[in-house]
Amino acid sequence: MKAFILNNQNMKFINNWEIKMVMNQSGILDNLPTHARSLEFVMKPGKDPRTTLSRLSQEFPGMDTIVGLGPALLLFMGQPVPGLHAFPSMSGPGCNVVSTQADLWILIRNTDQGTITRQGRALETMLAGAFVCIRRLDCFKYAAGLDLTGYEDGTENPVGEEALAAAIVQNQEKGLHGSSFVSVQQWLHDLTHFHGMHQKAQDDIIGRRKSDNGEIEDAPHSAHVKRTAQESYNPPAFLVRRSMPWIDTSGEGLLFIAFSRSLNAFDAMLKRMTGQEDGIVDALFQFTRPVTGGHYWCPPVDAHGRLNLIAAGL
Numbered sequence: 001m002k003a004f005i006l007n008n009q010n011m012k013f014i015n016n017w018e019i020k021m022v023m024n025q026s027g028i029l030d031n032l033p034t035h036a037r038s039l040e041f042v043m044k045p046g047k048d049p050r051t052t053l054s055r056l057s058q059e060f061p062g063m064d065t066i067v068g069l070g071p072a073l074l075l076f077m078g079q080p081v082p083g084l085h086a087f088p089s090m091s092g093p094g095c096n097v098v099s100t101q102a103d104l105w106i107l108i109r110n111t112d113q114g115t116i117t118r119q120g121r122a123l124e125t126m127l128a129g130a131f132v133c134i135r136r137l138d139c140f141k142y143a144a145g146l147d148l149t150g151y152e153d154g155t156e157n158p159v160g161e162e163a164l165a166a167a168i169v170q171n172q173e174k175g176l177h178g179s180s181f182v183s184v185q186q187w188l189h190d191l192t193h194f195h196g197m198h199q200k201a202q203d204d205i206i207g208r209r210k211s212d213n214g215e216i217e218d219a220p221h222s223a224h225v226k227r228t229a230q231e232s233y234n235p236p237a238f239l240v241r242r243s244m245p246w247i248d249t250s251g252e253g254l255l256f257i258a259f260s261r262s263l264n265a266f267d268a269m270l271k272r273m274t275g276q277e278d279g280i281v282d283a284l285f286q287f288t289r290p291v292t293g294g295h296y297w298c299p300p301v302d303a304h305g306r307l308n309l310i311a312a313g314l
Contacts, residue, residue: 023178023300023308024168027066028259029240033109036139036244037116038184038255039123040102040294041131043073049103050077052130054314057307059126064119066107067307068182068296073103079313083262084181087293092274095285100292104131105184107257113138135292137186139244139255147245147254149194149287151206152213154241156230166238167259175311178300180259183239183266186246186292189253194287205283222283227273230265237265253288263295 043049056067071084089099106123110116116138124133147153158166169179194202203209207216207225215225230238239258246255258266273282302308 026063038137039106040135041104047130049130068105070103167240180298185256189288227282
């Protein structure tokens, strides 16, 4: 099977004869932007979101924007998407994972922060009839894609055909084909504590050497790389990560963004990180903690570049 990625159109040859178009939102598989803004919205009480969502579909900005719909919004519209559920809250020895599930998530991507600000204001105005923005977070690309700890984020990201297979729903019924699921978490780092550690202690937390990004074979079982090795799950838990650092008056950290064809992969990873399997907690919790968490369904786009909301009843 061969795959060709043309912006937001993925052409797949099936049995060497049939050509099927996988119309995913292009930002899902695109490289990291230099700047981004994450917006989370909840429905206004007593307001019907259908008209507003239809307008969002018609005026979808394309490659500069990724849109995800939350489970409660789809349930309200009487169109639950199979496999979508609210972000789980869970606790492990000395760690907590919170759920702050919203109804709508939008990521604006661009090279210019001013353009992002203008686009963000326009989107909030467009959505104001049915939604209220409860969280805004500006993010940026650090160097070649590093976390603020100085370690590379997403080293094991699948690429090419493997990324397409991991992140995009394929061969499904109309309205779901070309869609994706996304897990979003804002992590708050204590970088003063982290940078106060010896280099070996830092490397053991991540499971990689900062000097060359090489994986440490004899790293502790709690090392993040060992806790989240995608091939070690059954079935394998492949994700396409598009995380970006953030900083504001409340602190600094990482906005974790991971796309997948099924939320099962992320949920399994989160359970292991919090010690649900074997009591071993991911060493990341030694210096950072998640302060938000949400699951969303990213609808496909149609041949005209508009959001395809058939599965949402529109």
